[in-house]
Amino acid sequence: MRPLRLDATPECDSVARKPVDELPVLRYLFVIASICSLTACVDRSVTETVPDALRIGTPATVFAATTRAREADGTYGARRAEALRYLELTVSIPPAHTPGVLEFSYAKPNPNKQFVLAEVTEFSGPQDLKSRLSGVEDVVIFVHGYNATQTETAFRAAQLSHDIGVPGTTLIYSWPSQARGTGYAYDLDSMLFARDGLEQTVRYLKSIGVKRVILIAHSMGGALSMEMMRQAELREPGWSKRNLEGVILISPDLDVDLFRSQMNSIKSPPDPFVVMVSKKDKVLNVSARLRGTADSERLGNISSVDALAEYSINVIDTTAFNSDAGSSHFVAATSPALLAILSSVRRVSNTFGPDRPGIDVLAPQQVRNTDGATEIILTETGQARVISP
Numbered sequence: 001m002r003p004l005r006l007d008a009t010p011e012c013d014s015v016a017r018k019p020v021d022e023l024p025v026l027r028y029l030f031v032i033a034s035i036c037s038l039t040a041c042v043d044r045s046v047t048e049t050v051p052d053a054l055r056i057g058t059p060a061t062v063f064a065a066t067t068r069a070r071e072a073d074g075t076y077g078a079r080r081a082e083a084l085r086y087l088e089l090t091v092s093i094p095p096a097h098t099p100g101v102l103e104f105s106y107a108k109p110n111p112n113k114q115f116v117l118a119e120v121t122e123f124s125g126p127q128d129l130k131s132r133l134s135g136v137e138d139v140v141i142f143v144h145g146y147n148a149t150q151t152e153t154a155f156r157a158a159q160l161s162h163d164i165g166v167p168g169t170t171l172i173y174s175w176p177s178q179a180r181g182t183g184y185a186y187d188l189d190s191m192l193f194a195r196d197g198l199e200q201t202v203r204y205l206k207s208i209g210v211k212r213v214i215l216i217a218h219s220m221g222g223a224l225s226m227e228m229m230r231q232a233e234l235r236e237p238g239w240s241k242r243n244l245e246g247v248i249l250i251s252p253d254l255d256v257d258l259f260r261s262q263m264n265s266i267k268s269p270p271d272p273f274v275v276m277v278s279k280k281d282k283v284l285n286v287s288a289r290l291r292g293t294a295d296s297e298r299l300g301n302i303s304s305v306d307a308l309a310e311y312s313i314n315v316i317d318t319t320a321f322n323s324d325a326g327s328s329h330f331v332a333a334t335s336p337a338l339l340a341i342l343s344s345v346r347r348v349s350n351t352f353g354p355d356r357p358g359i360d361v362l363a364p365q366q367v368r369n370t371d372g373a374t375e376i377i378l379t380e381t382g383q384a385r386v387i388s389p
Helices: 025-040 053-054 127-134 150-165 182-195 195-207 222-235 239-243 256-266 283-289 336-348
Strands: 058-070 076-095 116-120 139-145 168-175 212-218 247-248 273-277 316-317 373-378 383-387
Touching: 053 076, 053 116, 058 127, 058 150, 058 195, 076 127, 076 150, 076 182, 076 195, 076 239, 116 150, 127 222, 139 150, 139 195, 139 222, 150 195, 150 336, 168 195, 182 195, 182 222, 212 222, 212 273, 222 247, 222 256, 316 383
Parallel strands: 058 168, 139 168, 139 212, 212 247, 247 273, 273 316, 316 373
Antiparallel strands: 058 076, 076 116, 373 383
């Protein structure tokens, strides 16, 4: 089988060559289904495990908390489970890996050139996870978006951790996406279903002694993360800031009015709270049309932060890196130039640490808006232009 490159993500990027305004919604639905059918010849929930890949590639450990139901064959697909399950996955990163490129095959993977799943360990319960995380102080939770499988998410998390040098231990929160281009409505319901499991995951990590939990969410995973924080805040005001060291929403597929409502419930968000946007995100244009809001923007492709001016957040505009990125919907993971900058920021500071979060390198505290949102426009040269509404 021809290998897949996930520098164009499973969320069906590059959906059309014409400007979005020229295509009716029905045609968009057809285009999405057609593009996402490129993997229809295989069951994407099944990925070959190759232990010998570790003789060639670099091992990366990715833990998983999942609300996907376990199938009889051991896979975790689209069905929803009532209880969380925990796993440990070992990913082999190819020696020839290029930052920003995620290449793999579902069958007969080549560990010299592709990300390979080398080992999967299923924990019998949360105590096994506690044992493996003994002494760990930092955990980064990666929350995937629409149309994603568990293994693809592990590959993406391993790629990001490797390319940027994300500190601490990586854990994916794997919610039951249908992993189909036509499964958008199913995934919306699954995203809401998965709120309790994500909150439970954060609470458990804190209960076993993890000092710092950082939440990184992509696309529809951003909506899930915001819904999770909102419901926790309604029960325990101030919960998010007490339990999360930082939040990064990458290309969030989220209505701006809904985001404002969620932020009004959260009131005092974690710091740093970062929203990474791109004005050229084509997938979010499609999402707006599918939801009947073609005349408005999604949070991940806003053209101005004016509507967010009252919130203590940092909006990082990555539009300048769109041409360099493999996916306009995941610039932060697929632009080699931007990844180099983020990696440099990581080396300069303890990015998610308690003393000096990496956002301060891009926008020092003295130039940020202390009373509301700060917009940081990144240029192709790596400079950061700071705008405070």
